[in-house]
Amino acid sequence: MSMTTLWERSRQVAVQAILGTAVRLFAEQGYERTTVAQIAREAGISQRSLFRYFGTKEDLVCGDQEALGELLKRTVEQQPAEMSAWDALRAGFEVILTANHPPERALELSRLIFDTPSLHARYIEKRLRWQAELVPVIRARLSTGPGRPAPDTQARAIVATVFACIDTATELWAGHDGRIDLADLYDQCLATVRDQG
Amino acid sequence: MSMTTLWERSRQVAVQAILGTAVRLFAEQGYERTTVAQIAREAGISQRSLFRYFGTKEDLVCGDQEALGELLKRTVEQQPAEMSAWDALRAGFEVILTANHPPERALELSRLIFDTPSLHARYIEKRLRWQAELVPVIRARLSTGPGRPAPDTQARAIVATVFACIDTATELWAGHDGRIDLADLYDQCLATVRDQG
DNA sequence: GCCTACGTGGCATTAACTGCCAGGAAGGCA
DNA sequence: TGCCTTCCTGGCAGTTAATGCCACGTAGGC
Numbered sequence: 001m002s003m004t005t006l007w008e009r010s011r012q013v014a015v016q017a018i019l020g021t022a023v024r025l026f027a028e029q030g031y032e033r034t035t036v037a038q039i040a041r042e043a044g045i046s047q048r049s050l051f052r053y054f055g056t057k058e059d060l061v062c063g064d065q066e067a068l069g070e071l072l073k074r075t076v077e078q079q080p081a082e083m084s085a086w087d088a089l090r091a092g093f094e095v096i097l098t099a100n101h102p103p104e105r106a107l108e109l110s111r112l113i114f115d116t117p118s119l120h121a122r123y124i125e126k127r128l129r130w131q132a133e134l135v136p137v138i139r140a141r142l143s144t145g146p147g148r149p150a151p152d153t154q155a156r157a158i159v160a161t162v163f164a165c166i167d168t169a170t171e172l173w174a175g176h177d178g179r180i181d182l183a184d185l186y187d188q189c190l191a192t193v194r195d196q197g
Numbered sequence: 198m199s200m201t202t203l204w205e206r207s208r209q210v211a212v213q214a215i216l217g218t219a220v221r222l223f224a225e226q227g228y229e230r231t232t233v234a235q236i237a238r239e240a241g242i243s244q245r246s247l248f249r250y251f252g253t254k255e256d257l258v259c260g261d262q263e264a265l266g267e268l269l270k271r272t273v274e275q276q277p278a279e280m281s282a283w284d285a286l287r288a289g290f291e292v293i294l295t296a297n298h299p300p301e302r303a304l305e306l307s308r309l310i311f312d313t314p315s316l317h318a319r320y321i322e323k324r325l326r327w328q329a330e331l332v333p334v335i336r337a338r339l340s341t342g343p344g345r346p347a348p349d350t351q352a353r354a355i356v357a358t359v360f361a362c363i364d365t366a367t368e369l370w371a372g373h374d375g376r377i378d379l380a381d382l383y384d385q386c387l388a389t390v391r392d393q394g
Numbered sequence: 395g396c397c398t399a400c401g402t403g404g405c406a407t408t409a410a411c412t413g414c415c416a417g418g419a420a421g422g423c424a
Numbered sequence: 425t426g427c428c429t430t431c432c433t434g435g436c437a438g439t440t441a442a443t444g445c446c447a448c449g450t451a452g453g454c
Contacts, residue, residue, distance in 0.1 A: 122318060
């Protein structure tokens with residue numbers, strides 16, 4: 001193994017240790033009342049190094065969203081070409097669900113995000129970046145025709161709506177303490193929106 | 198006139214002066230590169246007072262969203278009872294459009310918001326609060342029936358989708374420098390989402 | 395045993411905020 | 425007119441997140 005791999009490994013260990021400390025402290029005393037200095041102290045590293053691992057305090061909670069965004073985009077791209085935009089996005093959502101944290105951890109994180117305005121904002125910001133990256137992917141799956149809006153408009157509207165439903169479903173799911181299946185909630189949201197009447 | 202009114206009046210003058218200075222500086226040199234100290238200096242007040250008028254730097258850009266949220270809620274409530282949830286929300290959106298800033302100012306603000314990730318996120322977060330307030334209003338307009346999702350789920354999904362379309366339309370509108378009608382864009386977004394196929 | 399690359403900690407600094415306190419202007423009242 | 429209350433304002437110090445800089449240590453290649 002090259003030294004790069006060794007460094008990578010110890011880096012992963014450090015990341016997980018910091019993450020565990022941070023989430024524990026956030027759960028114990030709340031996000032706002034926990035300082036970065038405290039996390040660094042209890043994790044046994046300097047504050048300066050903590051900011052090298054996680055660029056911001058908010059990344060301690062929603063940092064691994066980046067990887068999920070990449071996964072989502074790749075999954076949607078790889079769906080069969082004849083699949084509709086809606087179904088391709090639905091398949092991507094499904095993959096993210098299974099690739100996510102263990103459910104009880106995900107529940108804790110979701111509650112933290114929805115209850116903390118600054119975290120919620122940061123989470124939305126990351127989500128917006130996924131949306132922008134998905135628009136060109138979705139544009140390729142649109143049924144064109146006269147009298148339809150511009151493809152860019154269609155793609156943006158569809159992606160934005162899907163994320164709105166994901167967000168709504170996640171919030172409901174967290175509010176019900178995870179007792180209702182998240183995928184079911186998503187399907188209910190989308191059915192409500194797409195059904196006429 | 199009581200003294201409260203006098204104070205209210207001079208307060209409004211101060212607010213408008215600060216706002217003008219801030220927006221000008223943001224447009225000239227960007228949001229991130231403009232410090233609160235500079236805005237206060239050019240507006241002729243202390244930094245401390247600026248933070249009393251606007252709780253945060255972000256409120257300088259999307260602070261008056263609060264008032265619009267109230268207006269939106271009242272408008273939707275006052276629509277005739279037989280009007281569908283979608284149409285009632287559409288009517289509310291229409292009213293906000295006419296009550297908004299002069300179009301050129303609104304365009305400038307929209308560009309600033311959509312070009313600055315942190316602002317965009319904060320803007321959406323404020324909007325999420327409107328959403329929460331609209332959900333009970335919308336729930337009263339749902340066509341109930343067996344095999345349908347819970348009313349709360351339906352209402353949340355509809356409201357979230359409408360806001361997603363408003364957001365998408367506004368972004369497209371700002372991207373086209375306001376040359377395309379915002380209401381038309383909104384209708385196109387919603388038609389794309391609601392049409393089957 | 396050097397040399398380079400890279401991770402780390404300490405230090406100083408910036409920028410957004412917040413708490414505290416002193417002072418000043420507006421209006422009520424004797 | 426003079427006093428008192430009320431509210432707004434500015435200055436000052438302090439906290440917290442975040443960044444740049446530099447010096448130190450360590451792991452691997454020659």
